[in-house]
Amino acid sequence: MPDADVIIVGGGLSGLSAAYKLASIGRNVILFERGEYPGSKNVTGGRMYLHAIKKLLNIPVEQMPFERFVTREVVTIMDEFRSFSIELNSYEKGKYQSATVLRAIFDKWFASLAEEKGASIITKTKVDDLYLEDGKVKGVIVANEKITSNIVLVSEGVNSFLPLKLGLRKEFEANYLVTSAKAVIELGEEEIDKRFNLKKGQGMAQIFVGMTKGVTGGGFLYTNRETISIGVVCLLESLVKNKTSIADIFEDFIYHPVLEKILEGGRMLEYSGHLIPVKGYSMIPKLVYDGLLISGDAAGFFLENGPIFRGMDFAIESGSLAAEAIEKALKEGDYSEKKLSIYLDLLNNSFVLKDLKRYKNVPKVMQNERLYKLYPSIINEIFYDFFTVDGTTKPSLISYLKNKTFKHINPIVILKDIVQFLLYS
Ligand SMILES: Cc1cc2nc3c(=O)[nH]c(=O)nc-3n(C[C@H](O)[C@H](O)[C@H](O)COP(=O)(O)OP(=O)(O)OC[C@H]3O[C@@H](n4cnc5c(N)ncnc54)[C@H](O)[C@@H]3O)c2cc1C
Structure with missing residues (x-):
C-alpha cells in the first residue's frame, strides 16, 4: 500500500486547490511545502481574478481574506518627468471581478480549509526528488526517505526542477523569464483611501509603463487594506542587454516624482524578488507522465496581456482540473500517462489553455x-x-x-x- 493516494509538491494556490478538492472527496492527500507555512514564500503582485476561486470554493468572495476589491484600474505611461494615465472606475455593487491579495494571509487560510477537509499539509519540508520504479513515478524523496503514492502532482512554481530532471521540460532561456522586485509599504487604511480616492474596501490596480529606461518591463501598484504592493517586472534578457539590474530599475521607479508623492511617509515592510514564466503557450512542458501531473506556474501557465497579469486564476483552475483527472485515474486504478492524459482534455476545454492559445503571440508583441x-x-x-x-x-x-x-x-x-x-x- 502506498503512503498516500496523492502527493502534492508545493503549497501555492495550485497545489492547495488540488489538495482541497481531493481531500473534499475523501482522498488521502499529502502536500509538502518547503516554506514555513503556505504563502510564506509566495511573491505575487497581486491581484487575483476571482472567477476560479469562486467556482472552486463556492463561498461568497466577501468571506475570503482578500485585501480590497478592485474598483479602479489605472494604466500610467511615464517618461522621466511626466506621466499620462488612463483610468476606469467601476462601482457596480457586488460585481467585483478581481481583488488584491497578500499571499501570506490568503494561502495560509486556504491551507486551513484543505486541512479541515482532511489533507495533510507538511510544511518546512522540501521534496528533493521523485521516486521512480520501472520508469514510473511512484512517490517522492524527502530527506533521503521515500514516500510513496499512486500519483504525484508537481505544483512547485516557476523554479520547478522535478519535471526538468525527468526530461519533461528544457532549461528556461533568459527570454522566457521575467524577474521582479516587489515591496510592501505600510501607509494605513485611511491614508490609502485618501491618497487613492477610494472608499472602505475598494481597491486600485495600477500598471506603469515607460519607467524602465528602455528595458522590456513595467511597474505595478496594488492597494491592500493597510499597505500597498509596489514593484517592477523586467525581462531577464533585456536587463542583461541594457546592463542594468532589477534593483536599480525598482529604485528609480519609487523615486520617480509621480511615485515619490504617493509613497511619502510609507514604511517598507517587505522586499522580495521572484521569477515569472512569460512565454505563455510556447513554454508549456510535457504535462503528464506515468504517475505524474504538473500544474500552475510549474506548467508555465502565466499570461501577461498588456496591463493584465494572470497566473493565480490559472494556478487554481489547473490544480482543480488536475484533481479531477487524478480522481478519475484513482477510481479506475490506472495511473498511466495515457489515463492521466484526461488532464490535457480538461485543460483544453477550460479557459487555461483556451486563453493561453488565444494570446499565444502576445509575448512577441x-x-x-x-x-x-x-x-x-x-x-x-x-x-x-x-x-x-x-x-x-x-x-x-x-x-x-x-x-x-x-x-x-x-x-x-x-x-x-x-x-x-x-x-x-
Ligand atoms: C512579482 C509578481 C507579480 C505577480 N502578479 C500577479 C498578479 O497580479 N496576478 C496574478 O494572477 N498572478 C500574478 N503573479 C503570478 C502568480 O503569483 C503565480 O502565477 C502563482 O503564484 C502561481 O501559483 P503556483 O501555486 O503555481 O506557484 P507558487 O505560488 O509559486 O507556489 C509554489 C509553492 O511550491 C513550494 N515549493 C517549490 N519547490 C518545492 C519543493 N521542492 N518542495 C516543497 N515545496 C516546494 C514553494 O515554496 C511555493 O510555496 C505574479 C508573480 C510575481 C512574481
Missing part, C-alpha cells in the same frame, strides 16, 4: 522595445504640448506630428507596430 521608452516619451510629449498654452500659435496637427513623432521614428515602423498589435493581440 510585448517584447517590442519601442513600447518601453520611445512610445511612452512621445505620448507624454504630445499630451504635454497639447495642454501647454504659452502664447505661441500651435502648428497644424499634421506638421506637429511630422516634427515631433516622425523625427524620432519612421512612420512605416509605427504602422508595422500597429498592424502587429492588431494581428497578435
Whole structure:
C-alpha cells in the first residue's frame, strides 16, 4: 500500500486547490511545502481574478481574506518627468471581478480549509526528488526517505526542477523569464483611501509603463487594506542587454516624482524578488507522465496581456482540473500517462489553455522595445504640448506630428507596430 493516494509538491494556490478538492472527496492527500507555512514564500503582485476561486470554493468572495476589491484600474505611461494615465472606475455593487491579495494571509487560510477537509499539509519540508520504479513515478524523496503514492502532482512554481530532471521540460532561456522586485509599504487604511480616492474596501490596480529606461518591463501598484504592493517586472534578457539590474530599475521607479508623492511617509515592510514564466503557450512542458501531473506556474501557465497579469486564476483552475483527472485515474486504478492524459482534455476545454492559445503571440508583441521608452516619451510629449498654452500659435496637427513623432521614428515602423498589435493581440 502506498503512503498516500496523492502527493502534492508545493503549497501555492495550485497545489492547495488540488489538495482541497481531493481531500473534499475523501482522498488521502499529502502536500509538502518547503516554506514555513503556505504563502510564506509566495511573491505575487497581486491581484487575483476571482472567477476560479469562486467556482472552486463556492463561498461568497466577501468571506475570503482578500485585501480590497478592485474598483479602479489605472494604466500610467511615464517618461522621466511626466506621466499620462488612463483610468476606469467601476462601482457596480457586488460585481467585483478581481481583488488584491497578500499571499501570506490568503494561502495560509486556504491551507486551513484543505486541512479541515482532511489533507495533510507538511510544511518546512522540501521534496528533493521523485521516486521512480520501472520508469514510473511512484512517490517522492524527502530527506533521503521515500514516500510513496499512486500519483504525484508537481505544483512547485516557476523554479520547478522535478519535471526538468525527468526530461519533461528544457532549461528556461533568459527570454522566457521575467524577474521582479516587489515591496510592501505600510501607509494605513485611511491614508490609502485618501491618497487613492477610494472608499472602505475598494481597491486600485495600477500598471506603469515607460519607467524602465528602455528595458522590456513595467511597474505595478496594488492597494491592500493597510499597505500597498509596489514593484517592477523586467525581462531577464533585456536587463542583461541594457546592463542594468532589477534593483536599480525598482529604485528609480519609487523615486520617480509621480511615485515619490504617493509613497511619502510609507514604511517598507517587505522586499522580495521572484521569477515569472512569460512565454505563455510556447513554454508549456510535457504535462503528464506515468504517475505524474504538473500544474500552475510549474506548467508555465502565466499570461501577461498588456496591463493584465494572470497566473493565480490559472494556478487554481489547473490544480482543480488536475484533481479531477487524478480522481478519475484513482477510481479506475490506472495511473498511466495515457489515463492521466484526461488532464490535457480538461485543460483544453477550460479557459487555461483556451486563453493561453488565444494570446499565444502576445509575448512577441510585448517584447517590442519601442513600447518601453520611445512610445511612452512621445505620448507624454504630445499630451504635454497639447495642454501647454504659452502664447505661441500651435502648428497644424499634421506638421506637429511630422516634427515631433516622425523625427524620432519612421512612420512605416509605427504602422508595422500597429498592424502587429492588431494581428497578435
Ligand atoms: C512579482 C509578481 C507579480 C505577480 N502578479 C500577479 C498578479 O497580479 N496576478 C496574478 O494572477 N498572478 C500574478 N503573479 C503570478 C502568480 O503569483 C503565480 O502565477 C502563482 O503564484 C502561481 O501559483 P503556483 O501555486 O503555481 O506557484 P507558487 O505560488 O509559486 O507556489 C509554489 C509553492 O511550491 C513550494 N515549493 C517549490 N519547490 C518545492 C519543493 N521542492 N518542495 C516543497 N515545496 C516546494 C514553494 O515554496 C511555493 O510555496 C505574479 C508573480 C510575481 C512574481
